[in-house]
Amino acid sequence: MQGQTPYRPWLIPLVAAGSVFFSCSSLAAQDIDPEIIRATTGEWLVAPADGKPGCRIRLTDGESIGGLAVEGAEEACASVLPAIGNAAAWNFGENGAIQLIDPVRKVIARFEEQEGGPHRTADNPPLLLLFEPPAGLNAIPAPAAIAGTWTLARPEGETLCQLELKAEAEEDGTFPLSPSGDCASAVKKLKLHRWQIDGLGLSLLGEDGSSLSLVAVTPERFDKAKEEGGKPLSMIRK
Known part of the structure; x- marks a missing residue:
């Protein structure tokens, strides 16, 4: 990966x-x-x-x-x-x-x-x-650096959802996130509400235990992990 x-x-x-x-x-x-x-x-x-x-x-x-x-x-x-x-x-x-x-x-x-x-x-x-890093990465993901507004999008440019990631940790060590805008149904069904650092990437967590793993490509972009399967997806800083 x-x-x-x-x-x-x-x-x-x-x-x-x-x-x-x-x-x-x-x-x-x-x-x-x-x-x-x-x-x-x-x-x-x-x-x-x-x-x-x-x-x-x-x-x-x-x-x-x-x-x-x-x-x-x-x-x-x-x-x-x-x-x-x-x-x-x-x-x-x-x-x-x-x-x-x-x-x-x-x-x-x-x-x-x-x-x-x-x-x-x-x-x-x-x-x-x-x-061994991807070509555009010069630091590991850290909550303070990741907090902010991000866009979930397909490689061809289709926007699926905007996410606001917070850096204030919850008691379980995860961090809150808030979907905003009119999210696509594929994202809505995940019921995303938390995120966490996961090695050199991060995981978006759903209320029902679902999750989506992303790996860092650059400080401004994460791609869906290959192990997730399905269509390619990126999370890009807005």
């Missing part, structure tokens, strides 16, 4: 507990299956969990001090996430965690695998997420 980090069971563990490969808190590149390294290389977004802008880095398979080389961190991250701007290398830690390493081999961030969602730091605040 676009915008959502794929679950990689081969990272959970890379080797069995007690393996001789874990001589310390990280694995040497020569101890890792090359296919695993190739599957992990590429562009990743490091972003704060509170929805503030993050920065893109590239994990490569080239050798570097402390692991494999990281590209682009200094240029992309120095102003928004200075600590990540020092990343010069990456490697795997225990239980498949992805570690970013500075030029003196110090681990500056350790991102743990989360089933069905982004990797995330577990120790030093602020909480950071690491995921």
Whole structure:
């Protein structure tokens, strides 16, 4: 699904507990299956969990001090996430965690695998997420950033409904929404009244337990998740 980090069971563990490969808190590149390294290389977004802008880095398979080389961190991250701007290398830690390493081999961030969602730091605040992003995304969805007026529409431009999303949380952690205007019957029958953050996207919730899952494409657009089936649908900021 676009915008959502794929679950990689081969990272959970890379080797069995007690393996001789874990001589310390990280694995040497020569101890890792090359296919695993190739599957992990590429562009990743490091972003704060509170929805503030993050920065893109590239994990490569080239050798570097402390692991494999990281590209682009200094240029992309120095102003928004200075600590990540020092990343010069990456490697795997225990239980498949992805570690970013500075030029003196110090681990500056350790991102743990989360089933069905982004990797995330577990120790030093602020909480950071690491995921493979859609092209137009530079931050994760956050309530304050999402609150406002949105339009549900088909790709060809047919407007189905306008929604007002609020950022004041209810006791159950969801957020209120109000349909406005003359909504199409397909939307009316959902009886939408709440919404919630769902990984790199969000879910629109109905009074009868129905829901509609959307994934972030850009900060101004969410598309209906493929798993939902049916006709394509987008939610676009008005």
